[in-house]
Amino acid sequence: MLTAPAADLVLEPWLGTEVRCYPGRVRTIVEALDRAVRLFPDRVALEVPEGDVTYAELAELVEGAAERLAEEGLRPGDRLAVCLPNGLDIVVAIWACARAGLVFVGLSTRLQPPQWAYMLRHSGASLALGALEFLDGVQWAAAEAGMPEPAARPVGDHLTGRRRPWKGESIPFPSEDDVYGVIYTSGTTGRPKASQLAHRGTMHSATAYVRTLNLTGDDRTAIVFPLFYVTGHVAQVTPMMLVGGTCLPVHDVVARELVRLMGERRITYLMVVPSLWPLLLRRPEFRWPDLAHVQIGAFGGSPVPLSTITALRERMPQLRLYDAYGLTETHSPATCLLDAEFRRKPGSVGRPLPCADVRVVDDDGHDVAVGEAGELWIRGPMVTPGYFGDPEATAAAITDGWLHTGDLARLDDEGYVYILDRKKDMISRGGFKVYSVELEYTLVSHPDIAEAAVLGVPDKLAYEAVAAYVVPAAGRRVDASTVQTWVAQNMADYAVPRFVRVVDTIRRNRTGKIDKIGLRAELMAELEASGRRGAP
Numbered sequence: 001m002l003t004a005p006a007a008d009l010v011l012e013p014w015l016g017t018e019v020r021c022y023p024g025r026v027r028t029i030v031e032a033l034d035r036a037v038r039l040f041p042d043r044v045a046l047e048v049p050e051g052d053v054t055y056a057e058l059a060e061l062v063e064g065a066a067e068r069l070a071e072e073g074l075r076p077g078d079r080l081a082v083c084l085p086n087g088l089d090i091v092v093a094i095w096a097c098a099r100a101g102l103v104f105v106g107l108s109t110r111l112q113p114p115q116w117a118y119m120l121r122h123s124g125a126s127l128a129l130g131a132l133e134f135l136d137g138v139q140w141a142a143a144e145a146g147m148p149e150p151a152a153r154p155v156g157d158h159l160t161g162r163r164r165p166w167k168g169e170s171i172p173f174p175s176e177d178d179v180y181g182v183i184y185t186s187g188t189t190g191r192p193k194a195s196q197l198a199h200r201g202t203m204h205s206a207t208a209y210v211r212t213l214n215l216t217g218d219d220r221t222a223i224v225f226p227l228f229y230v231t232g233h234v235a236q237v238t239p240m241m242l243v244g245g246t247c248l249p250v251h252d253v254v255a256r257e258l259v260r261l262m263g264e265r266r267i268t269y270l271m272v273v274p275s276l277w278p279l280l281l282r283r284p285e286f287r288w289p290d291l292a293h294v295q296i297g298a299f300g301g302s303p304v305p306l307s308t309i310t311a312l313r314e315r316m317p318q319l320r321l322y323d324a325y326g327l328t329e330t331h332s333p334a335t336c337l338l339d340a341e342f343r344r345k346p347g348s349v350g351r352p353l354p355c356a357d358v359r360v361v362d363d364d365g366h367d368v369a370v371g372e373a374g375e376l377w378i379r380g381p382m383v384t385p386g387y388f389g390d391p392e393a394t395a396a397a398i399t400d401g402w403l404h405t406g407d408l409a410r411l412d413d414e415g416y417v418y419i420l421d422r423k424k425d426m427i428s429r430g431g432f433k434v435y436s437v438e439l440e441y442t443l444v445s446h447p448d449i450a451e452a453a454v455l456g457v458p459d460k461l462a463y464e465a466v467a468a469y470v471v472p473a474a475g476r477r478v479d480a481s482t483v484q485t486w487v488a489q490n491m492a493d494y495a496v497p498r499f500v501r502v503v504d505t506i507r508r509n510r511t512g513k514i515d516k517i518g519l520r521a522e523l524m525a526e527l528e529a530s531g532r533r534g535a536p
Helices: 029-039 055-071 088-100 113-123 132-144 199-213 230-243 255-264 276-281 306-315 391-397 436-444 480-490 516-530
Strands: 010-014 017-021 044-048 051-054 079-083 103-106 127-130 152-154 179-186 192-198 220-223 246-249 269-272 296-299 320-327 332-337 357-361 374-379 402-411 417-422 426-429 432-435 449-459 463-472 499-502
Touching: 029 055, 029 088, 029 199, 029 230, 044 055, 044 088, 051 055, 055 088, 079 088, 079 113, 079 132, 088 103, 088 179, 088 230, 088 246, 103 113, 113 132, 113 192, 127 132, 132 152, 192 199, 199 230, 199 320, 199 332, 220 230, 220 255, 220 269, 230 246, 230 269, 230 332, 255 276, 269 276, 276 306, 357 402, 391 402, 426 449, 426 463, 432 436, 436 449, 436 463, 436 480, 449 516, 463 516, 480 499, 499 516
Parallel strands: 044 246, 079 103, 079 127, 103 179, 127 152, 220 246, 269 296, 296 320, 463 499
Antiparallel strands: 010 017, 044 051, 179 192, 320 332, 357 374, 374 402, 402 417, 426 432, 449 463
């Protein structure tokens, strides 16, 4: 087990064990907003198309939205589902839920109505709000989930239509152990799991970002991660709230426009998916000294080649790089590779953050020797309290406060973590996660497909491309177009396989399991021969 230094930390109970915590911390995201109103009310919290929004104005919008949601009949503990792009509405939704004691349920705008229907049904959402471009799908999903009409509505003025004076602590703040949101993250059963967000986890992660990245009130960050996932509001909005910085939510991520935004809006802090770096480097205007104000470049989710790091050093020598490793279940970061460590520890995701403990264990949960591969386990206040509505999955994933990440890793003799593989066959596609079993489940739900195997193959820009082997049902015919169209209709666009092979049988190993190692080798050999491997 590796334990980070604990110079200024205190032990507190969490998930049946004691974990190291920041003393004197801001304890909830509601308290974080209240503190911002008291310390820097007139600083700009958000720059959005509607105009600049100060922290005082954001608090008034949050208070107004909480009041409006209560008028709609929502009570503490109820779930509010939203399907919204990055912008003012979704930020207000998250904080209004926390203020009113509701649970925020983010519906990814990249998914399809059948997936939304499952999430609405599973979460027991009382109300679903959708942007106009997603409203038809959200309403269909609500009906499919059995929600009474009109439980799915246009977002309209529900969230930003009224302002009320911020009442501070006259309305009691939530407990730091309260759950204020759930984020659906796919599991091995073919159905997504709802990882719960607790204030304790978010505030420890946000505090870790402030300390590790040395954020200040002068920082300005462009939010390219969707705010219905964990990174945008935990790694960017909440840390900025703690220091009085400014956030610029980005709706559509296009490298050319992002570079323009960096220059015009004086962005200082970037948090991106690794696959965005090569796209930015293709832009000649992405360079020092034009963008000398861009000081922080954080990323995570998949490895970045040393050649890309070298190119970033040459083009943007002032940029401090950070590789953060974490999961939805850890409220974002658990380890971080610091700027000065990249050359000495290539391929590592760094050492554990101050409140995190990590272990690498064998299949029996015993620590393996330094340098040996095993499953990475994480313990700390950032670990989720569990999966909503799924005690069995929670019990399987968390043992005595230790989260089983499902990632294969090793530790070196200095405590640096190296992620080696994905124990659950997860495919990393441009920063998005595609789970093989979930995609296989979708494929075999097609009436013409009897069997399916899904795997990832290397891709230059997106790290991995999705490949699928399918066996047609008896007497049926299937082609690549059938497969890709079916996936596009039922899953996110990034899950659509680039490579489809229709076969009579899928090769298996001697134990009867699908031989994905052999399938991957077979496909890569085919792509090498055709000159297509790693093609963008």
